[in-house]
Amino acid sequence: MTSLSSSTTLAERQSNPQRPLVTLRGIQKSFGPTHVLKGVNFTVRPGQIHALLGGNGAGKSTMIRVITGEIRANAGDLHLQASHGGDPKVAVVYQELALIPDLTVAENIALVHAPSGFALKRQAQAALIAEEALSLIDPHLARTALFRKAGDLSMHEGQIVEIARALSTGAEVLLLDEPTANLTAAETEQLFAVLKGLAKDKGIGIVFVSHRMKEIRQLCDVCTIIRDGKTAIDARPIGMLTDAAIIQEMGQPAHRAEAQIARNDGQPVVATLTGPTIQHPIQRGTILGLAGAPEGPAHVISSLIGHGRHRDWCMTGDGWGNAPTSPRDAVAQGIGFVSGDRATKGVLAQLPIIDNVLASRRVRERRLFVGQNERSECAGLMQALKVKAGSAWDRPGTLSGGNQQKLLVARWLGLPLKMVVFEEPTRGVDIGTKRDMYALIRQMAEEGTIVVWWSTENVELLELCHEILAFDTEGQPKGFLPADRFDEDALAELTGMAA
Ligand SMILES: Nc1ncnc2c1ncn2[C@@H]1O[C@H](COP(=O)(O)OP(=O)(O)OP(=O)(O)O)[C@@H](O)[C@H]1O
Ligand SMILES: [Mg+2]
Structure with a gap:
């Protein structure tokens, strides 16, 4: 053919x-x-x-x-x-x-230039090829990352x-x-x-x-x-x-033309977000966006879910207890998390779709047996996000990228959580389903959950959030932008990045 x-x-x-x-x-x-x-x-x-x-x-x-x-x-x-x-x-x-996680950045880049592996033996040459390649789009990375392992x-x-x-x-x-x-x-x-x-x-x-x-x-x-x-x-x-x-x-439902300003006026303050230079009251059901260069938001997220080295941010207040020491501890405290890295930190590749979708419910509710009603529960969650799949018993690897992403978000829908932390939850999700996701997240917030939402797509943050915490290119917090001051240029200025 x-x-x-x-x-x-x-x-x-x-x-x-x-x-x-x-x-x-x-x-x-x-x-x-x-x-x-x-x-x-x-x-x-x-x-x-x-x-x-x-x-x-x-x-x-x-x-x-x-x-x-x-x-x-x-x-x-x-x-x-x-x-x-x-x-x-x-x-x-x-x-x-x-x-390839065990090879350095230089080796990974040089590989495609010399598939036989000859360049790997010539580290200096590999570094040169890689430096030139990276300089095209990120001179900083070209200077600093050549000899780091890709897995890091x-x-x-x-x-x-x-x-x-x-x-x-x-x-x-x-x-x-x-x-x-x-x-x-x-x-x-x-x-x-x-x-x-x-x-x-x-x-x-x-x-x-x-x-x-x-x-x-x-x-x-x-x-x-x-x-x-x-x-x-x-x-x-x-x-x-x-x-x-x-x-x-594309066969997607038309959506409303005008985005509305998100409001949660009058809601009681239920927590304080504390960071190195910031103390900020958080109202019930706030959807808090994180914007700007990735380092800043990444620190907030790893602190809030107790993962990685960073612990310099926390939520405090009545009922908040100690900051989580691990993601498992976070879940036990009623804090949900969707990793931005669905392939290695999100999707449970060996388990069927149904187990992926119901994972958080089973942990939270300490279910010992697979419930009779789980099939319909799973079907309902998949339908809410229009997951396109053959059967709930298929492996997630048979799904398209956007549909795998939906599994991760479906896991947390409708659970009585104190807070849910999302890292790029709409990555690869199509335009129609993004709207559905926004509506479901708003519903979670209306029920009282605090939502922390990191996106590299500023227009998305402006459409969905009640307020946005912006970080500059050095990863330093620059301040909060409330919904009534939302504007692409204002956000671009705060983050030091083009809109
Ligand atoms: N190895 C496979 N086994 C079974 N089904 C598969 C396999 N690979 C892809 N599919 C199915 O083929 C369809 C198309 O998948 P594809 O990944 O090409 O979609 P896509 O347009 O790239 O979507 P997305 O925007 O989500 O990335 C999906 O329904 C997916 O479930
Ligand atoms: Mg695809």
């Missing part, structure tokens, strides 16, 4: 610089009984930045894996051709991080290393599956400048998968929308489609 064409002459190819680098025609792919791709068409052209869009589970990552050859389609044509003939070099940033990087640093690695391969086709889901606005901006340069000056063809509408518009020229396993919109200039049209073509 793969046809690597050699039927065109060099003269023909040179006379048509717009000849596609990648062409998919009528591609079909099933996983067991699940028919995912039912005949998709897709074209990647040189110099073009192409958004590949669709709801969670639509088949975007599957298409990318077909293009890279990681999986084989059941039917259809895949056609790859470099602009100067032959096979184009294809580089990919996968949706889940794919660094934060999610966010790991993501930058992966992107740098892909960019540095000199590939003619770049496939980026939600590469910005962990990046701050400033980093995203820097990345976009590099990507635009590669497309414009070098004629690289770029495929960009994202659920962040603002970014898609900032970066992409055209978009293809996948729905029900077919191509609903094929390489349409993005300026020709409104947000509403894109959402509709």
Whole structure:
């Protein structure tokens, strides 16, 4: 089914610089009984930045894996051709991080340059390649992280290393599956400048998968929308489609146009958030956003759930007791947590979906036996977040990235918690489900739970939160922004980052 064409002459190819680098025609792919791709068409052209869009589970990552050859389609044509003939070099940033934890950053980057491992023997050379690659998007990381083990990087640093690695391969086709889901606005901006340069000056063809509408518009020229396993919109200039049209073509419910200001006026103060330079009253049912460079929010979160080294923040007040000493202790105290690193710290990969969804309930309620009503309980929670799955008994690894993310959030819904701490809970979640998640979180807050919500997406914080604690690029707290002063520019100024 793969046809690597050699039927065109060099003269023909040179006379048509717009000849596609990648062409998919009528591609079909099933996983067991699940028919995912039912005949998709897709074209990647040189110099073009192409958004590949669709709801969670639509088949975007599957298409990318077909293009890279990681999986084989059941039917259809895949056609790859470099602009100067032959096979184009294809580089990919996968949706889940794919660094080798025991190797250093330099080694991880050099690996793709010398798959035989020769570069590993030449540390100095590996370091040079890696430094050059990282300098493209993060000179600071290039200076400080080359000899750290990849396993010790934060999610966010790991993501930058992966992107740098892909960019540095000199590939003619770049496939980026939600590469910005962990990046701050400033980093995203820097990345976009590099990507635009590669497309414009070098004629690289770029495929960009994202659920962040603002970014898609900032970066992409055209978009293809996948729905029900077919191509609903094929390489349409993005300026020709409104947000509403894109959402509709994805088959997602339309949402209200105007965001309302979140309010919890008049609620009693039930806790004090204390940090190195801050003491701040927290009302019942507050949704507190954390914004800015990742270090600051990460310290708050690790203090609040008793994980890692940092203990410099705490909630105090009636009924708050001692700060948790471990995540387990936090759960025992009625504090829930969703890790931003779903692959290694969230999803229980060996257990079926139902166990993943019910994990927190079982711990909290000390259930000894799997309850009769658990099936319907699980079904209800999955339905609330529109989890797309074959069966509750499947392993989470069979779910798309966004659907795995929903499992983690579903775990805490409707529980009588004192506080729940979310690290990027909507990472990779599609536009329609994000709204559902916001509504469910608001409901938890209305029932009295304090919600701490870290997002690298400022527009999300502004839409959802009652107040936002902003950190500067040094990780220092800059102050609280109340809902009636919410504004993208104000937040950008406080965090020292572009909106
Ligand atoms: N190995 C597998 N076994 C069974 N089903 C799978 C497997 N891989 C993917 N699927 C199914 O294929 C469908 C498409 O998944 P895919 O990961 O391509 O979605 P996606 O568009 O990338 O979604 P997201 O936006 O959430 O990342 C999903 O319903 C998923 O459950
Ligand atoms: Mg995906």
